[in-house]
Amino acid sequence: MKAAVIRAFGGPEQIRIEDIPTPTxxxxxxxxxxxxxxxxxxxxxxxLGQINPHLPFPHILGSDAVGEVAELGAGVSRFAIGDRVIAMPGYPTNPAEAHIRPVTAAAxxxxxxxxxQGTYAQYAVVPEVWLLRDTTGLPVEQIAAMPVALLIAIRSVQIxxxxxAGDRVLIHAGASSTGIMSIQVARALGARVAVTVQNEASAKLARMLGAELVIDSGKEDFVQALAAWTDGRGVDVAIDNLGGDVLARTIEAVKPQGIIxxxxxxxxxxxxxxxxxxFFTQKQLRGTLVGDIEDFAAWLxxxxxxxxxxxxxxxxxLSDAAQAHERIAGNQARGSIVLLPWAE
Structure with missing residues (x-):
């Protein structure tokens, strides 16, 4: 099969298309x-080597995938050849831990x-219990753009x-993949949404998605803008995927007893x-990762x-995987980039 692999850490040029054995x-x-x-x-x-510096090479990148069942291992009973499925972008590799929730707590x-090994390839092996039947009927590229971003949004916003309904919610980086999903999840739950962005193109996108207040963080102080929006009260909930000094200021923007x-x-x-x-204002700082397979199923x-x-x-x-990473590295992408492993 063809796969986009890396054999060393580094820039987008490290990604190469190779013919490797199809997994069984x-x-x-x-x-x-x-x-x-x-x-x-x-x-x-x-x-870049910033997440798992001990990664063995050659390695296939990618966590999100939509595809068709091509072959069944022994004992598989939930799916049939040809079923369209969504692979979960993270799961316990030990079957004995499949019951643990949140799934990220599994050792x-x-x-x-x-x-x-990841999903930038023509085939991938996934445990049956971490596949979800795709009942949406939507184009594969639309669904493939969602798993990580949507599961982060569901987990961080809803859970x-x-x-x-009625909450005022701040979402940072409103034009990022997780920001885009978080805006929509919050809106679907009935919340009023404010976002931060860095340029007019991102602002336009956030407004299109339903953000009520769009703050260009390079031109105005988001804490002051949110204070005005909430009549000095502060937002009920803030979703921060930036960290650093932004997180420190985000804490200021949240109401007493609010959630960050x-x-x-x-x-x-x-x-x-x-x-x-x-602690005098009794605010709550909560960390999170991605959601569980049941969360994704509930939003199908x-x-x-x-x-x-x-x-x-x-x-x-797939042959343009390195080019895609150049767009990501240069912060040029407005939304998700999707690879088609079988396209010429």
Whole structure:
């Protein structure tokens, strides 16, 4: 099969298309013919060696995939050849831990493309229990753009952030993949949404998705803008995928007893803030990762109904994987990039 592999850490030029053996499904596993593979910013950091520096080479990047069942391992009973399926972008590799929730708490939890072989390939082996039947009827490139971003959004907004109808919610990096999904999840839950962006193109996209307040963080202070928007009260919930100094200021923007959810570090992995003010106002800082397979299943109907839609920057053949990573590395992508492993 053809796959986009890296044999060393580094820039996008490290990604090469190679012919490698097609994997064989073991007991309880399914061989999936990958019809579309989504690219996430996580893949960029993995390629640089910043996530798993002990990654064995050659390695296939990518965690998001939609495809068709091509072969069944022994004991597989949930699927048939030809079924269209969505692969979960992270799961325990130890079958004995399949029951653990959240799934990220399992000791053997692994992200394809980060800890185990990924989805930038024509085929991928996935345990049967971590496949979801795709009932949306939507084009494969649309679904492939969702798994990581949507599961982060569901987990951070609905489950950890406890967002409910009427809440005022801040979402940073509103034009990022997770920001795009978080806006839509929050809106679907009945919340009023404010976002930060860095340029007018991103602002236009956020407004199109339903953001009520769009703040260009390069031109205005988002804490002051949010104070004005909430009549000085502060937002109920803040979703921060930036970290660093942005997280420190985000804590200021949240109301007393409000919730700050953090799950990113693009602005830096370290943060300093006034702990006295934090506990006097009884604010809550909560960390999170991706959601569970049940979370994705619960949102399949809203996806099918068009309430949740990806914003796709580009759809490229697998052979253009390095070019796609150049767009990610240069912050040029507006939305998700999807690879088609079988396209010429």
């Amino acid at each position: 499904p073991g007991p309880g596993q399914v061989l999936v013919k990958v019809l579309a593979a989504g690219i996430n910013r996580l893949d960029h950091y993995v390629r 053997s939890y692994a992200i394809p493309g980060t800890h185990i 950890v952030g406890e967002v409910k 959810v953090t799950m990113g570090f693009m602005a830096g992995p370290e943060v300093t803030f006034d702990i006295r003010n934090f 109907e809203p996806i099918r109904a068009g309430k949740i839609k990806p914003v796709i920057d580009s759809v490229l053949p």
